[in-house]
Amino acid sequence: MINEEAVHYSRILTEVTLSFHIIYATIGVGIPLFIMIAQWVGIRRNDEHYILLARRWTRGYAITVAVGVVTGTAIGLLLSLLWPNFMEVAGHIIALPLFMETFAFFFEAIFLGIYLYTWDRFDNQFKHLLLLVPVAIGAAFSAVFITTVNAFMNSPQGFEILNNELINVNPIEAMFNPSMPTKVSHVVATAFMTAAFILASIAAYRMVKGSKHIYHKKALHLTVTVGLVFSIASLIIGDFSGKYLAQYQPEKLAAAEWHFETSENAPLILMGQLTDDNEVRYALEIPSMLSILAYGNPSAEVIGLDQFSEDEIPPLYIHYLFDIMVGIGTLLIIVAAIYWLGIRRRWKFIKSKAFLWLLVFSGPLCMIAIESGWWLNEVGRQPWVLHGIMKTAEGATSSNQVELMLWLFTGLYVVLGIGSVIVLTRMFKKNPIERELAERNQ
């Protein structure tokens, strides 16, 4: 028995929770790397600025992680509460990475607690830095394991179904499913990329606001350089994702690219608008580009939506999500590359306010790209919760109280969201770097 209303509200509540959680989760996975780099550079060069960078980033990080713990616990439980039928099946096949994710997070939480409360407790700073290694590893592996579960939802394997029973389950084969390599690497690389640009935004903002302190320049240089590396990596992995989709989830790729008829030399459609009878208007078409994206060959045949029945096609608005994600990603590569070249060639304009403003927006833009990417991934899998096996509606709860829960949880997220922004701004406004440096040198 499918309870339509419960399905509807379960989807909204999951969307709201994940959209909120992914902000903190992405920051949580990405930032430890930067704290580590800064502290390491600081110790090696005996440069107090980098040490302070690490300390100040850690303070902010502690708060985002705390919120991430709350939202992570929420989504962890909501999966079973809202999608009990799905979790019953998933539990049989893909519980292993889910279980390992808790271990990874356990590991991260323990060492983060220790790291946070042991500044100045070691004479040898390297020992303190070592405590951060398990934090970074735990955070990254949390992302790896949980994304593995998501990859499984896109390309389930490692089991057989006989008379409605699951047989021959192989948990390892389920983990290493076709979607896993590209999805996991894309998630981890973009988490580092996003963390880089968010930290760059903060430094750029201080500089726009008139601070001439070398501290911010060091921060900006470090974050944008590393950001450039990971944004290029994300682009390359993104290309592999396209090839994965063409082979295993062609309807997702076709819907995202508005590719209606199976054809060779398929063009890539950017932007545009769809009329009621699925005619594309005002779009930018790059000839043969979709064939290249899908198979690395301009004359390759790309499967179109005509090969699928109406009720197995995802909503076509995911095209815009794709455009937003790719557009922002490309823009950020260009901005970071110009900055990097500009520093080496001493171009004046990269110190101009206009360019700094561009950098200020890089962090928020990158977060929008992350959100679009996840929406593209999740909406693009519809109507399936487990691709080809179970439809989303079949996985949902039959409970009648989902709407009430939606309001309560939304309230919680509003409080957490506003609270974290207020606390973070207050924390750093009250204690600018100039003051902290002066106090330390007394």
Added chain:
Amino acid sequence: MDLEIIGILVLWTFLFGYVMIASIDFGAGFFNAYSEFTHKNHIISNIIQRYLSPVWEVTNVFLVFFFVGIVGFFPSSAFYYGTTLLVPVGIAVILLGIRGAYYAFATYGKNPAKHYTFLYGATGLLLPASLSIVLTISEGGFITMVNNAPVLDYWKLFTSPLTWSIVLLSITSLLYISAVFLTWYANKANDKKASNLLRKYALIWAFPTMITALGIMVELRAHNPTHFANLLNLWWMFAISFLFFLGTVWLLWKGKKFGIAFSLLVGQFAFAFYGYGFSHYPYLLYPYLTIYDGFTNEAMAISLIIAFILGLALLLPSLYLLMKLFLFNKTYIEGKNPSSKGVPSK
């Protein structure tokens, strides 16, 4: 041993761990708010700052571990419990969210506002109430199958004396556990004032704990005779538990050896908790779900157990390190260490 039994033992052990450390956490929040209310401010708040702030996230993972593990080992539990527990567990998650926000915004930030401290304290009592409902439901009689889907009868649940006696036990025992632990911790921190106050709280809550525990036995006899009979077969476990209880109370009364008093308390709850667990066997949910028919396939069970052993090999040394730094390190506990004020906001 059956894989089913290994699975449920692992989960039950983590649940026990969660019950103990979460009780300390929840109770401390309550005592903190209470002492703020009676203007005995800051006697307990220092301890909360020094002990709870670094470990609350770890506490939380114990819970996550339990519910992820139960879906892994017993996927059918997701179907029965997931469908019916939306409201009580949903509310528990929101209460946990409020507590997380308190740690994030108040203790990492600056002095918490008064009303927030009260809210934080109140969640400490509401959480065990909402979480313990799961145990009540597991006794059966509150869930019926309608159109092949389990439905929770709220009216029956909230009018059942069993529900309320379990809620009462969860609250009294959490206050008791928390007070005993904090007495020991404050004593180690050389904070005589706090230690005396908490010792008093511990003694106050000792007997209500025992009385509410007996109350459940009486209610269970009427509600689920099978379970009650199994419980009586394990009378010796509860007898040992009671002896441990007497030991703790005696030491507290004499005001000495708080460390041993706390160990005895852990023993008391361990025997009661496992005794209850064993007597619940083989049911996960009376009468619909046993650990045998809800169990996952063999391949998954074995890989989960291997992952668990490997994970534990990583986890135990790390937990030991955490405890060594924040529980057994004298200079840190006494607050003499420069960074013991937590993440300095300055």
